Amino acid sequence: MGSRTDAALALVALAVFVGAAVLVNVSPSPLYLFYGGLATVLFELIATREYDLVRRYWERRDVQAISFAIAVGLAVVGARVAPAPVLSLCCGALMTYLALLALVRVGIVPPLRTWW
Secondary structure (H helix, E strand, C coil): CCCCHHHHHHHHHHHHHHHHHCCCCCCCEEEEEEHHHHHHHHHHHHHHHHHHHHHHCCHHHHHHHHHHHHHHHHHHHHHCCHHHHHHHHHHHHHHHHHHHHHHHHHCCCCCCCHHC
């Protein structure tokens, strides 16, 4: 597994959130997109403090499947309860994560395990 699997899961999850936004006809909120992106950066900074532990758990297929199921559930519930904030937060978080993976992949940003 690794960054390719992470990117694939993030892309599919992003497609689910974008699809939910299209279905409920909601425009993304720039503020919540920003907050979602900020949350991803903060999470990655915190997670890199225990990079090996986090990676060991994340590499498990059951953890990935449960996380994806939670994301789909969040898209469904968010689309019905508070579409603009929830879908925008999640899209912002996933787009930022994908951008971060891409920046690491091309060498602009050092690998996450070296941040601390």
